[in-house]
Amino acid sequence: MPDRLSSPVLQPTTLGGHALKNRIVMAPLTRSRSNDRGVPPKFAADYYGQRAGAGLIISEATNISPQAVGYALTPGIWSDEQVDAWRPTVQAVHDRGGLFFLQLWHTGRISHPDLQGGALPVAPSAIRPIGQAFTKDGMKDHVTPRALETDEIPPIVEDYRRAALNAKAAGFDGVEVHSANNYLLEQFVRDSTNKRSDCYGGSIENRLRFPLEAIDAVLSVWGPERVGVRLSPATTMPGETPLDSTVMETYGNYVDALSARGLLYIHDIEGVTQQTRDAPDVNFPALRKRFRGAYIANNQYTLDLAEEVLAKGDADLFSMGRPFIANPDLVDRLRTGAPLAEAPKQYWYGGGSVGYSDWPTM
Numbered sequence: 177m178p179d180r181l182s183s184p185v186l187q188p189t190t191l192g193g194h195a196l197k198n199r200i201v202m203a204p205l206t207r208s209r210s211n212d213r214g215v216p217p218k219f220a221a222d223y224y225g226q227r228a229g230a231g232l233i234i235s236e237a238t239n240i241s242p243q244a245v246g247y248a249l250t251p252g253i254w255s256d257e258q259v260d261a262w263r264p265t266v267q268a269v270h271d272r273g274g275l276f277f278l279q280l281w282h283t284g285r286i287s288h289p290d291l292q293g294g295a296l297p298v299a300p301s302a303i304r305p306i307g308q309a310f311t312k313d314g315m316k317d318h319v320t321p322r323a324l325e326t327d328e329i330p331p332i333v334e335d336y337r338r339a340a341l342n343a344k345a346a347g348f349d350g351v352e353v354h355s356a357n358n359y360l361l362e363q364f365v366r367d368s369t370n371k372r373s374d375c376y377g378g379s380i381e382n383r384l385r386f387p388l389e390a391i392d393a394v395l396s397v398w399g400p401e402r403v404g405v406r407l408s409p410a411t412t413m414p415g416e417t418p419l420d421s422t423v424m425e426t427y428g429n430y431v432d433a434l435s436a437r438g439l440l441y442i443h444d445i446e447g448v449t450q451q452t453r454d455a456p457d458v459n460f461p462a463l464r465k466r467f468r469g470a471y472i473a474n475n476q477y478t479l480d481l482a483e484e485v486l487a488k489g490d491a492d493l494f495s496m497g498r499p500f501i502a503n504p505d506l507v508d509r510l511r512t513g514a515p516l517a518e519a520p521k522q523y524w525y526g527g528g529s530v531g532y533s534d535w536p537t538m
């Protein structure tokens with residue numbers, strides 16, 4: 177087995193003022209093990225605690241409000257019961273010396289009336305996503321969402337603020353605002369999903385207004401040292417969502433605005449999530465150069481690729497998603513060159529502790 181002990185990716189580093197064990201980040205992974213009230217299970221403490229060898233863990237996407245829900249059995253952070261259930265999980269990560277950020281989520285149009293108490297999902301514009309939603313009764317076709325009224329947007333900003341406060345109450349070390357993967361915030365950013373004519377649509381400045389208001393609400397709670405933002409300018413899933421028509425200009429402006437706020441990091445999905453790193457329309461190193469804080473790179477990373485990209489100076493940290501599912505001790509395995517286990521897809525979403533918190537260490 178190759179000795180990777182000296183890999184620069186696996187050495188201790190810093191992220192802003194935070195000390196990290198290494199440059200490997202556990203990417204957010206929805207695992208759909210919460211109950212109907214969005215309360216995460218007790219065994220989530222085992223699952224996340226087992227993975228505290230990562231330099232930073234970003235939680236599975238967590239709904240900021242009942243309206244934010246777009247997938248069955250995903251956790252929330254709007255109720256006291258949810259906050260209480262998160263606490264022991266955060267504690268388990270801290271007990272093992274880990275750093276743990278909560279990912280804040282609103283799915284917008286990527287939802288279904290079954291998940292909204294019969295109401296239509298909300299979106300910047302009434303454009304139906306292509307594909308199906310994961311409901312309690314299985315997969316169901318997406319519907320045409322309802323366009324938000326202008327005066328419905330400030331209350332959603334307040335939902336972000338309350339979720340940020342609740343994340344603090346649960347003990348998290350910071351939060352990541354989920355502005356990727358074509359959920360609500362990215363639906364506002366892209367001109368393919370935002371056809372509004374009010375102050376939240378049209379120009380790039382207007383399309384960025386709501387995402388930045390949400391981020392500012394979160395910053396008012398946490399300060400810039402503890403807030404990151406996830407971006408995916410080249411990803412078309414879910415919903416078969418077309419890219420923005422001036423993607424580098426739009427996301428360049430977005431990154432500039434995030435940089436001006438002094439945010440801790442941006443977390444970029446390079447290419448199409450899980451599918452390809454090819455992204456002919458997006459120059460990720462150029463986006464990275466516009467941001468003053470740290471850059472977390474994601475999508476199909478291996479240790480070799482991370483070493484290569486780190487040497488070029490094109491990223492600071494590297495998040496891995498799928499490899500963490502079946503390898504709780506992923507960083508130890510990378511260090512020793514031990515083989516990686518692979519989780520059958522049946523364990524990705526739904527179920528109990530089996531295929532979730534019972535993967536052995538090497």
Ligand SMILES: Cc1cc2nc3c(=O)[nH]c(=O)nc-3n(C[C@H](O)[C@H](O)[C@H](O)COP(=O)(O)O)c2cc1C
Binds near residue numbers: 206354406449495
């Ligand atoms: C089962 C599963 C669940 C995911 N859940 C989330 C999520 O909750 N939030 C998010 O931003 N990305 C999510 N992703 C995307 C991953 O964070 C990551 O971007 C993607 O898997 C590519 O990284 P990888 O090649 O290292 O797996 C998920 C991916 C998978 C496979």
